[in-house]
Amino acid sequence: MSKAKFYKTLVWVNGAIPGLMLAWDAYYGRLGANAVNDALRTTGLLALIFFMLSLLVTPLRRVTKWNELVAVRRPLGLWGFYYVCIHLAIYVGLDRALNLTSTVEEILSRRYLQVGFFAVLLLTPLAITSSDSMVRRLGGKRWKLLHRLGSRRSSVKGPDTATTPVRRVFD
Amino acid sequence: MNDNAKDKITPAEVYFNRRALIRSGILLGTAAGTGLLYRLLKGVPMPTIETRELAQVVAAQEAPAASGFFVDEPKTSFEAITNYNNFYEFTTNKMDVARLAAKFKTDGWQLAVEGLVNKPQVFSLDDLGQFGPPEERVYRMRCVEAWSMVIPWAGFPLAKLLDAVEPLPAAKYVAFETLLAPDRMPGQKTDVLEWPYIEGLRLDEARHPLTILATGLYGRELPPQDGAPIRLVVPWKYGFKGIKSIVKISLVADQPVTSWNRYGPDEYGFYANVNPAVDHPRWSQATEQRIGESGRRDTLPFNGYADQVAQLYDGMDLSTNF
Numbered sequence: 001m002s003k004a005k006f007y008k009t010l011v012w013v014n015g016a017i018p019g020l021m022l023a024w025d026a027y028y029g030r031l032g033a034n035a036v037n038d039a040l041r042t043t044g045l046l047a048l049i050f051f052m053l054s055l056l057v058t059p060l061r062r063v064t065k066w067n068e069l070v071a072v073r074r075p076l077g078l079w080g081f082y083y084v085c086i087h088l089a090i091y092v093g094l095d096r097a098l099n100l101t102s103t104v105e106e107i108l109s110r111r112y113l114q115v116g117f118f119a120v121l122l123l124t125p126l127a128i129t130s131s132d133s134m135v136r137r138l139g140g141k142r143w144k145l146l147h148r149l150g151s152r153r154s155s156v157k158g159p160d161t162a163t164t165p166v167r168r169v170f171d
Numbered sequence: 172m173n174d175n176a177k178d179k180i181t182p183a184e185v186y187f188n189r190r191a192l193i194r195s196g197i198l199l200g201t202a203a204g205t206g207l208l209y210r211l212l213k214g215v216p217m218p219t220i221e222t223r224e225l226a227q228v229v230a231a232q233e234a235p236a237a238s239g240f241f242v243d244e245p246k247t248s249f250e251a252i253t254n255y256n257n258f259y260e261f262t263t264n265k266m267d268v269a270r271l272a273a274k275f276k277t278d279g280w281q282l283a284v285e286g287l288v289n290k291p292q293v294f295s296l297d298d299l300g301q302f303g304p305p306e307e308r309v310y311r312m313r314c315v316e317a318w319s320m321v322i323p324w325a326g327f328p329l330a331k332l333l334d335a336v337e338p339l340p341a342a343k344y345v346a347f348e349t350l351l352a353p354d355r356m357p358g359q360k361t362d363v364l365e366w367p368y369i370e371g372l373r374l375d376e377a378r379h380p381l382t383i384l385a386t387g388l389y390g391r392e393l394p395p396q397d398g399a400p401i402r403l404v405v406p407w408k409y410g411f412k413g414i415k416s417i418v419k420i421s422l423v424a425d426q427p428v429t430s431w432n433r434y435g436p437d438e439y440g441f442y443a444n445v446n447p448a449v450d451h452p453r454w455s456q457a458t459e460q461r462i463g464e465s466g467r468r469d470t471l472p473f474n475g476y477a478d479q480v481a482q483l484y485d486g487m488d489l490s491t492n493f
Contacts, residue, residue, distance in 0.1 A: 006194055010201055017205040021213075030215045032266045033247075033255030033462045034318055042213065095460070097467040106455060 004071035011072045015079035018046050019086065036094045043087035050080035055151060074130050081127040084120055126150040220273065222392040222399075227304035228325050239381055239406075239479040241309045247320035249389050251462050256396045257314065258415060259363050260349065260356040272395035275355060277416075280400050286346070286421035289337035296386070296400055302327040302335075305387050310406035312413070313445045313474045315431075318460040324404055325387030330378045332420070338374070342422035345377040346370075347403060347414045364430055370414035371427030371441065372405065375483055381406055381476060384417070407476040409443040440493040442484075445474035449490050 001009070022042055025031050031038040054076035061069045096103045107113045126147055128134070135143050181189075234240035256268040261275075282299070285291040292298075305325035313319040333345070351367035353359040359366045376382065385404045386393060393399040398415025405412050411431050421427075431439035438452055447457045447470040458467040473480050484492075 001194075010198060013198060014201050014205045017202055018209050021206060021209050025213075025215070033251035034265075034460060036460060036465065037318070094465060095467070097458075099467075102455070102458070109455075110453060112453075 003068045007068060007071050008075050011075040011079070015050065015075065015082075018042075019083065022046075036090065039090050040087060040095065043083050043090060047080050047083035047087060050076050050083060054080060078127060078130060081123055084123060088120060122150050220394070222394050224391050225305050225325050225387040228387070228390050229304055229306045231307040231309045231323070237478065239476050240306075242311055242321060242475065244311070244321050245463070246309065246323055247462050252320060252322055252388060253394050253396055255462060257316075257410065258358075258396060258398070259361075260358045260366070260368065260416070261396070262358050263363055268396040269394070271357060275395035275399065277395075277400035280418075282401060282417060282420065284332065284336045284420045284422075286423050287339040287342035288422050289339065290335070292336060294332075299327070299332075299384075299386070299401070302331040306383075307390070308381075308383055308385075308404070308406075310381075310404060311474050311476075312404075312406065312410050313459060313470065315409040315411055315439065315443070315451060315456075317451075317454060317456065317458065317470075318462055319468070319470075319474075320462050323389050324383065324385040325390060326383040326385035326401075326404065328380060329382045329384050329403070330380070332384065333378060333422075336422070338422045341424050343374055344423050344425065344427055345372050345374060346421045346423050346427035347372075347417055348419040348421075349414055350416045350418045364434055367418075368414060368430045369427065370403065370412055370429050371423075372403075372412075373426075373483075374422075376405065376480075379480060379483070381479055407444060407473040407480045409439075409445060411439065412443050442489075442492050444480075444484070444489060444493075445470060446472060446489055446493065448472070449493050 022031075022039060026035060026039060029035070054073050057069055057073040057076065061067060092098065092100070092103050096106070107117050129138060129143060129146060138146065231241040254269050255265050257265060258268045258272065261268045261271040277296070280296050282294045282296075283291075284294065306327060307323055307325050309321060309323045311319060312322050329345075347370045349366075349368040350356065351359065353366075372382070383404050384401055385398075386401050388394070388397055393402065398413070401417050402415040403413050403417065412429075426441060429439075429441055431443075432441055445456075450456050456470055459470045461468050471477070
């Protein structure tokens with residue numbers, strides 16, 4: 001296994017750990033009185049953390065000249081995306097109890113949900129085009145443009161927590 | 172290369188095995204580290220300390236069904252009721268109130284009842300015993316944040332206290348005030364709200380048979396995080412109307428200022444009746460998360476107490492008087 005592959009494996013395994021622990025706690029009823037709310041907050045935070053980490057890779061690599069580091073950018077970004085998907089699934093499946101009408105209504109009327117949903121829409125093409133074959137298909141220039149645009153606009157996702165008033169987030 | 176140097180080269184299998192070993196070590200080490208970090212940042216809730224049992228609690232089931240004193244839905248666990256609290260006097264973190272309030276003492280508590288009354292008095296907790304043995308009331312509690320519980324309170328009707336002080340004809344509202352003690356309630360050192368917490372009811376709401384002053388929960392004294400030693404419970408209104416750790420009750424002529432209404436007048440009203448048809452500006456009030464259940468429930472008008480209280484609001488526009 002090359003160094004890059006090993007680093008990737010490290011990220012894949014470590015990225016799964018928080019999710020597994022959350023599921024474990026949920027199964028044993030250790031998420032507190034409002035488990036759904038707790039799971040929503042945790043997956044949201046985890047998504048943010050992994051996105052931040054993936055964005056840190058490029059400047060870190062430039063500073064440390066540790067070139068193999070670039071290999072972890074994709075798995076970090078993908079873990080962020082996966083946590084976003086879990087977050088959305090919990091929202092629709094549990095908070096909205098699979099009521100799609102209610103979900104749409106809520107997203108249409110609440111600013112903080114619109115921001116979050118917009119971020120998901122932006123991130124999906126990034127996740128889809130993250131593989132090597134996709135990089136080849138798009139060509140380096142176009143791929144770079146897409147992902148740079150995506151990373152700028154999705155830093156807007158942070159505000160999913162910022163536009164939500166304190167009480168709702170820290171509940 | 173001469174033979175000597177060749178002998179010193181580590182055989183390929185050994186080298187790769189060693190690397191595999193080191194790498195497995197790193198993998199396991201980081202995994203353990205991540206797990207530890209996660210656990211450190213996201214702790215597990217503590218079990219609750221039990222308070223003293225209350226003598227002679229009159230069971231709620233004995234009351235007639237139409238009274239609304241007993242709701243036939245699964246009670247929320249004591250664990251949840253005592254570890255999920257909005258009590259900003261301690262902290263805004265619902266799961267941390269229990270820990271921060273654990274040492275809150277209520278010895279020598281005094282409840283002053285004054286204002287437009289014939290017989291203003293100061294009651295000690297023992298004095299409140301004159302209003303009878305604690306009655307159990309199993310009520311729904313609906314937080315404005317769209318979660319709810321079913322809580323077996325123990326207390327007595329506020330009406331009995333009001334009768335004892337004899338409100339004057341000029342008294343139209345009842346105002347309530349919480350203890351102000353930043354050294355005992357650390358959240359009061361922050362400015363998340365103005366302190367002390369204040370609330371109010373219209374006199375007819377205060378006199379309603381459903382309105383109680385609660386001193387207990389599950390047959391035991393109120394734990395500090397739930398508003399010890401005495402708190403208001405008005406089950407058809409959002410939970411923030413249930414002012415906790417009360418030190419003063421005043422009978423007044425004008426509608427009193429209330430803490431959340433003062434903080435956000437377009438979000439929190441004076442009446443705060445549970446109403447699925449009137450959304451909070453930032454979220455829907457049509458459904459609620461019943462703590463302990465995984466699905467979502469439809470929110471009921473007046474939190475399911477319409478039969479008992481709707482007549483108090485005849486002719487009122489409940490979307491403007493929210």
